[in-house]
Each structure stands twice: as structure tokens, then as C-alpha cells.
Amino acid sequence: MAITRHATARWEGDLKSGVGRLNTPQSGVFKDTRYGFNTRFGDEKGANPEELIAAAHAGCFAMALSAQLTEAGHPPTFIESRADVELSMDGGPHITQVKLTVRGQAPGVSADEFRRYAEDAKTNCPISKVLAAVPISLDVQD
Numbered sequence: 001m002a003i004t005r006h007a008t009a010r011w012e013g014d015l016k017s018g019v020g021r022l023n024t025p026q027s028g029v030f031k032d033t034r035y036g037f038n039t040r041f042g043d044e045k046g047a048n049p050e051e052l053i054a055a056a057h058a059g060c061f062a063m064a065l066s067a068q069l070t071e072a073g074h075p076p077t078f079i080e081s082r083a084d085v086e087l088s089m090d091g092g093p094h095i096t097q098v099k100l101t102v103r104g105q106a107p108g109v110s111a112d113e114f115r116r117y118a119e120d121a122k123t124n125c126p127i128s129k130v131l132a133a134v135p136i137s138l139d140v141q142d
Contacts, residue, residue: 050085057083057127064125069106079104
């Protein structure tokens, strides 16, 4: 069984003065959410691709860690995760690293065990796997 999710983006104008809109029709979380040059490379409020990657990674990682702990018989009381996506401008914009930070509590799990479960979740959550450089295909439509 496969599940397909989608989002759309529309960009109008040149890179620096143009504006984009993001939509996630299935969930409705984004509805014409603005993004642009200054929300990505400056400090203007609005969405940006790196923040969206960070949110996806933090959420996926937390769910994977919860699944691992629960499967081991230690459902977590809570998990707080953070993903920092670093965008370098050296040689043109590119993501140089993602740093995951996690804090949580699972009854009956030592700090060392929690660390082992977190390492496994970091390696095996679907978003971690995508960010490890999987092939990307392209379908160009008229």
C-alpha cells in the first residue's frame, strides 16, 4: 500500500522581487502561504523551503523514535525534536547539513538506551533516508 501526499507552489516574477504561494490541499495546513527571496535569504516572516524540510524531518524523526520505543515496550511520555537545516551560500545556495536535537522521556529506558533508539530513528526515519541523497525523478508537463 502506498500513500501519496502533495503540495503545490506557484512563483510569479523574478527571484528577488517575485513572490510564491504554497498550498497543501489535502491537509489544508498551507493555503496560499507566502514565500519569497526575503523569507528564504533574509529575515522577513513567511515560509521557506529549508524550514519546511526541518519541520518534516523533526516530525518524522519524533514519530520514528516513538515507534521504536513503543515497539520495545516503552511508550514515551513525550519526545521533543528539533531539526536545524543549514543553508550555505558559498558557491551558490546549498544545504550543507541537518542537525537533529531530541529530548524525551520513556519509562524504563536509561539515557544510553534512549540514545541508541534515537540513533536508530535518525538513520531509519523516511525523511532521513530522503535527505541521504536518494534519486529524484522529474516529470515535465505542459
